[in-house]
Amino acid sequence: MAIRLGNSCINCENLVEGNTCKVHGVKVGNSYTCDSFEMKQALKNDTNCVSCIRFEASDCANPQKAAPGMSCNHWAPQQASA
Incomplete structure (x- = not known):
């Protein structure tokens, strides 16, 4: 989820x-x-690999497929503020 x-x-x-x-x-x-x-x-709703904290990291769920512009269910923000 x-x-x-x-x-x-x-x-x-x-x-x-x-x-x-x-x-x-x-x-x-x-x-x-x-x-x-x-x-x-x-x-902003910019949820793609480039804005994901896991992009090119060891805990990326899809390291072989991750690319700029691509989205996935394991996306997490690089930084969050309210």
Whole structure:
């Protein structure tokens, strides 16, 4: 099963400094979500071998096939931030 970014407050453009929701005016955490969710436009869905932490590493699931532009079920981000 793949891990994906969800509709949580951490990925919402309404999250402001101090983990506060600017729509509801309350402090929120990683597991919060609501109907006013708006995905941050800065997030990218660039899940291919070049952006995978395992690319050309010993723990790559498909070292013989891994190539730029190719995707697989074992992809993991090189760096993640919220």
